[in-house]
Amino acid sequence: MIVLEWLFLTxxxxxxxxxxxxxxxxxxxxxxxxxxxxxxDIFFFLILILVFVSRILVRALWHFHYQKxxxxxxxxxxxxxxxxxxxxxxxxxxxxxxxxxxxxxxMDEVVVDPAITIKAIGHQWYRTYEYSDYxxxxxxxxxxxxxxxxxxxxxxxxxxxxxxxxxVVVPAKTHLRIIVTPADVPHSWAVPSSGVKCDxxxxxxxxxxxxxxxxxxxxxxxxxxxxxxxxxxxxxxxAVPRKDYGSRVSNQLIPQTGEA
Amino acid sequence: MxxxxxxxxxxxxxxxxxxxxxxxxxxxxxxxxxxxxxxxxAHATLKGPSVVKELCIGMAxxxxxxxxWKMHHWNEQRKVRQFYDLLEKGEISVVVQEE
Numbered sequence: 001m002i003v004l005e006w007l008f009l010t011x012x013x014x015x016x017x018x019x020x021x022x023x024x025x026x027x028x029x030x031x032x033x034x035x036x037x038x039x040x041d042i043f044f045f046l047i048l049i050l051v052f053v054s055r056i057l058v059r060a061l062w063h064f065h066y067q068k069x070x071x072x073x074x075x076x077x078x079x080x081x082x083x084x085x086x087x088x089x090x091x092x093x094x095x096x097x098x099x100x101x102x103x104x105x106x107m108d109e110v111v112v113d114p115a116i117t118i119k120a121i122g123h124q125w126y127r128t129y130e131y132s133d134y135x136x137x138x139x140x141x142x143x144x145x146x147x148x149x150x151x152x153x154x155x156x157x158x159x160x161x162x163x164x165x166x167x168v169v170v171p172a173k174t175h176l177r178i179i180v181t182p183a184d185v186p187h188s189w190a191v192p193s194s195g196v197k198c199d200x201x202x203x204x205x206x207x208x209x210x211x212x213x214x215x216x217x218x219x220x221x222x223x224x225x226x227x228x229x230x231x232x233x234x235x236x237x238x239a240v241p242r243k244d245y246g247s248r249v250s251n252q253l254i255p256q257t258g259e260a
Numbered sequence: 261m262x263x264x265x266x267x268x269x270x271x272x273x274x275x276x277x278x279x280x281x282x283x284x285x286x287x288x289x290x291x292x293x294x295x296x297x298x299x300x301x302a303h304a305t306l307k308g309p310s311v312v313k314e315l316c317i318g319m320a321x322x323x324x325x326x327x328x329w330k331m332h333h334w335n336e337q338r339k340v341r342q343f344y345d346l347l348e349k350g351e352i353s354v355v356v357q358e359e
Binding site: 027033037043051052063213215 | 309317
């Protein structure tokens with residue numbers, strides 16, 4: 001089994017894209033875990049069909065090779081096999097549909113009222129994040145811009161075209177609501193390890209709910225072509241322990257209120 | 261049609277192989293063949309493959325390969341569950357402690 005495990009090289013060690021990566025990033029939310037499990041369920045049927053069809057094809061090529069089988073068959077009908085090859089393939093999509101629809105509808109369901117709402121606004125070519133939960137209506141909300149760090153300014157160990165100057169700090173194990181919208185052209189807020197890809201459509205507020213299950217730093221990239229610097233518009237979500245979240249936000253709030 | 265077939269038969273025999281066998285004799289042997297067992301692919305001279313046997317072997321191999329994948333999936337699920345259990349208990353941490 002160890003040999004077999006070695007053969008299945010799939011799991012990326014961090015929550016960002018890896019060179020030569022095969023498979024999804026490690027799941028950080030229940031939604032992403034559900035997506036990964038659904039993929040595994042469907043892949044089971046894929047393997048079933050691939051092995052079966054390849055076997056039958058190879059055997060047919062073997063048995064009916066012109067040297068071994070000089071006289072070709074003239075059979076044109078076979079009622080039993082036609083019934084079987086219609087019914088079995090129609091059952092497989094039923095087995096795929098059940099977990100697929102279960103996941104789809106569970107993703108739309110917002111069971112728990114989110115504790116925090118964050119607005120992610122896409123611009124050409126940077127992102128703005130707003131935390132509006134901590135101010136009264138006449139105060140300005142905690143807002144900051146997030147630019148991708150240019151290649152020349154990267155420190156050792158940082159990822160190219162992924163690191164940003166200001167990360168989105170969120171508490172772990174907390175229900176979050178992310179509202180995604182653009183300021184100009186369409187963008188898309190995507191973080192693969194959270195199982196999130198939400199289009200930012202001009203004139204529209206799209207909402208997603210996530211709950212990050214472990215602390216960590218999660219990377220994503222813009223997923224809707226938005227101009228010449230579409231590749232330079234990355235997303236970094238930093239999930240911190242709940243007890244540290246308050247101090248992180250207040251540290252960010254203080255310079256803002258100082259400016260005001 | 262007969263003229264064309266005659267031309268093709270002559271042409272192919274010049275090339276050394278026959279692709280249009282004699283219809284009269286073959287039709288007779290075809291009648292004999294069609295009376296043989298349905299699950300066996302009929303052949304005039306050689307023993308053909310059994311369709312049921314090939315399908316069963318194919319399904320068995322497919323299920324074996326699928327089982328390997330399922331075992332990998334369950335193993336991965338177990339590792340993930342173990343990881344989150346240990347994280348919950350505090351035995352492991354993903355946060356680097358500040359010095």
